[in-house]
Amino acid sequence: MFSKVLIANRGEIACRVAATCRELGIRTVAVYSEADAQGAHVAACDEAICIGPAPAAQSYLDAARILQAARDSGAQAVHPGYGFLSENAAFAQACADAGVVFIGPPPAAIHAMGLKAESKRLMQAAGVPLVPGYHGAAQDDALLAAEAARIGYPVLIKASAGGGGKGMREVMAAADFAAALGSCRREAKAAFGNDAVLIEKLVAKPRHIEIQVFADSHGHTVALFERDCSLQRRHQKVVEEAPAPGLTPEQRAALAQAAVAAAQAVGYVGAGTVEFIAEGDGAGGIRSFYFMEMNTRLQVEHPVTEMITGLDLVAWQLRVAAGEPLPAAPQMPHGHAVEVRLYAENPAAGFLPSTGRLARLALPPHVAFKVDGDPAALRVDSGVREGDTITPHYDPMIAKLIAWGETRAQALARMAQGLRAVRIVGPDTNAAFLHRLVQSPAFMAGHMDTGLIAREQGTLLAEALAPEHAALAATCALLEAERAQRTLDPWSACDGWSNGVLPARELHWQRGTHALPASLMRGAEGGWRLALAASQPQPLHWHAAPSGPNELALSIRWGEQTLRAHVVRQDDNRDDSRNDSRAAKPARLHVFASDGHAALSLRQASTHAASGAGGNGRLSAPMPGRIAAVLVAPGQTVQTGQPLLVLEAMKMEHTLQASDGGVIDAVLVAVGEQIQEGALLLRMRAAEASEQDAAGVTTTGDAA
Structure with a gap:
């Protein structure tokens, strides 16, 4: 086994690899860009080496600098994680030439599976089912149009060297083919430097099902069950689960057999994922499946496989790369696991990435993952900490939440509970969207396909937190700060305050462009009465306790209604160079309740x-x-x-x-x-x- 490994990545996957190395007694070396000098992955490793400025092309994608860091640190092996150089055959070969073990498949396997058209030809020869289509080398526009007509519309044009949803166009009729082809070629050329395309039949109600495979250098290849990754936005995965719901035992066996054949066809070694597109039957099952591509690396969603097998796939990677044979593989999955990707993004704005400082980062409690240990009810993998900044330079993932249960229903219930505990202040996030998604009736029933999010976006993107609940919680937080005058003030902001007796107080909360008025008045026997919008005044009672930096946990009773919420004050960001309080940026109160999140400002x-x-x-x-x-x-x-x-x-x-x-x-x-x-x-x-x-x-x- 290796004594020192360099991790050629950042964020949560670098932290994840470092955790397993620590369990196995392997020292780790982090590499970091200037933007990541204070990153969590730097702190997670035993050593750290700066490899360049913030742009990935000058740091995490610079193979020469990473290899130099490996030589300088004395690392015997490089773990590429996923993304960046993880599927770069030239980098894998450069590691071999430098005498450093690349913890991944051989360069030839990466190259063979890196081009979609080439991989499809290999799969056809290996007897792996393929979607009806054209995967040839000839790229004449007229020939491609003729092939599309032969296959039959609708068709899908895909960049041969593509990935991540780039260079992909759905074409419903022959009249639209030429324009879609030109657009696809331009995007593929810009993204991959290769404008070659392939054409496939567009599968109705497609499901994305993949098989985790593992192979060693001793001729052994195993399939570690399947994952369903059908919930996607912009052709990118949002939710993954294992096992895939709705499959028959015969379908599971056929998928596993096809995945093993695919890996063996390219002489695969290490961890990989064979991805299939399946035609849904409309009732939660599938009719048929076809090879789509192979990812020659560890996948983002690998924890769901770990949770249903009790295995540490990173430990398997290290052992296989060190020349050891594969350990015994489980024969049956245990329970069910679901993973969601918590991103800094704005779902309502087309899931555009969001940036900013994580002024508050509260994630649900979890049990640390142990090598070959039992699954935890809820696992959290993250590569950022409170106070870190989500920058525009890298993927905006904040964390992955993975829930396990004896049944799928239990796993989904635990996931929903975990998402309700997420409180993030700073950049926009998809936390509320994910919470609605995992509780959507279609997903809970297992009736999903890759178009589910687009079909139900009206419901999934709606603001869930009722306006009166947001104003109610914010008002109680304001009053609690006043009441804290002679007690331990949770926000250290109210010295000298008292509960003055007022005939009435008007609070005008603002949520985006929406005004949320609140009227406070004293009751006949003391205490407060509150009217929200056009409602009648109701007695108001609350209990509050500090639950984090600038955060209160509130239990509220307003008339006959009850509400539990957390309220986080996002401090203002003053420009100390100007002695003018009017230049202060408005602070906001962030209300987190079971039905969502809202940010409010006190405008009047x-x-x-x-x-x-x-x-x-x-x-x-x-x-x-x-x-x-x-x-x-x-x-x-x-x-x-x-x-x-x-x-x-x-x-x-x-x-x-x-x-x-x-x-x-x-x-x-x-x-x-x-x-x-x-x-x-x-x-x-x-x-x-x-x-x-x-x-x-x-x-x-x-x-x-």
Whole structure:
């Protein structure tokens, strides 16, 4: 076995490989770009070497720099993870030439399976079922159009060297073929440097089913059951599970036999995945299956296979690469496992990647994966930590959640429970989308295909958290911060606050472009009554406890309704180079409940008494807080609507404005001063001698 392995990757897969190496007593070397200097994978390894700037082409894809790092560190082997150089035959060969073991298949196998057309010809010779199509070398446009007509529409044009959904077009009729072919060629050329294509029959209601295979250098090849990867967006996987639901024992055996034949046809060694497209029968089963491609590496979704077999596939990779024979393989899967990919992306914007600092990262608790250990109910694989930044340079995956159960229903229930515990503040994420997806009736019934997400996107992309629940939780969080004056303040932001008795308070929460008004008033026997939007005032009670940095766990009763939620305050991001509190970026309160997530800002906060004391030009504080800024001086003339002071409450800033023009007579507070509700802040007088009274004030608020 190796004593030192270099991991030529980053993020969660690098952390995953490092964990197994640590279990086996193997020292690890991380490589990192300048953007990843503080990355979790760097901390997970025993040594770390910088290999270049942020762009992947100058770091993680630079084979020469990675090999130099292996030589400099004395690593005996390189584990490529997945992505980057993991399926690069030239890199595998360069490792061999340098005397460093490449923990993956032989270069010839990578090359053979790297070109779709070539791999299909090999599979045909090996007797592996193929989708009816054209995989020839001739690429004349007229010939391709004739082949499409022979196959019969609809057809699928695919880049021969493609992957990840790039260079792929569905063509429903002959009239659309020429335009689709040109578009496919251009995209394939840009992405892969090769514009060759193949044409296949478009399979109705397709399911994506793949077989995990493993082979050693002693002539042994095994299939470790199948995975279903049919839930996809933009031809990229979102949810994977094992075993695939709805298959008969005969279909499972036929898939495994075809996958082993495919691996043996190219002299495969190591971990690989043979992918098939299956024609669904509309009732959760399949009618037929066809070879699609082979991924000559470990897959992102390999944990679901580990969970149903009790195996550590990375440990198997290391043993096979070290020349050992395959261990005994299990004969039957144990239970069911489901994996979801938690991404920094915006599902409502076409699943576009999102970037930003992970100001809060709360993932569900998990049991650490052990070599050859029993499966945990919920496993979390992640390569980022709270405070890290999701950058535009790399894949925006935050974590993988893998749930196991004795049955599929139990695994899905545990997954839904785990997703409800996810709380992420910073970039947009697909957490709420995933939660709705794994609970969708079609998926729970096993009636899915690769078009399910597109068909049901109206339901899957809808905002699930009810607006009144978001405003209710945010209001309770605000009141709790006030009540914390004489207790341990969970947000360290409310010194000097008290529960002043107000006849009424108006809170105007903002969720995107939607206003969520809330009216607070004191009840006859104390306590609060709350009206939301057009509802009648209802008694409001809550219990709160700190549950993380800037986070409260709330249990709320409002009238007859109950709600449990977490509220996270996202701090403002001040520009210290400017001594102007008005330049502060608005903070937001993030509400996480069982039915979703919402980010709210306090856009306006006022009281019925906010116009001063009886119209005598005396401005009083509408709520307790701290003076964040004084924007006027004695003797200064002000206009209607001009900002006068900024009051900070719960790290949210409320700008007090003049409702009429006038002259500042006296400013009675200073920046930093803690004031109580009702405290006199300033006096104003009329700008000209007349019967006009001095100006009153109005209040607007910006969350700091």
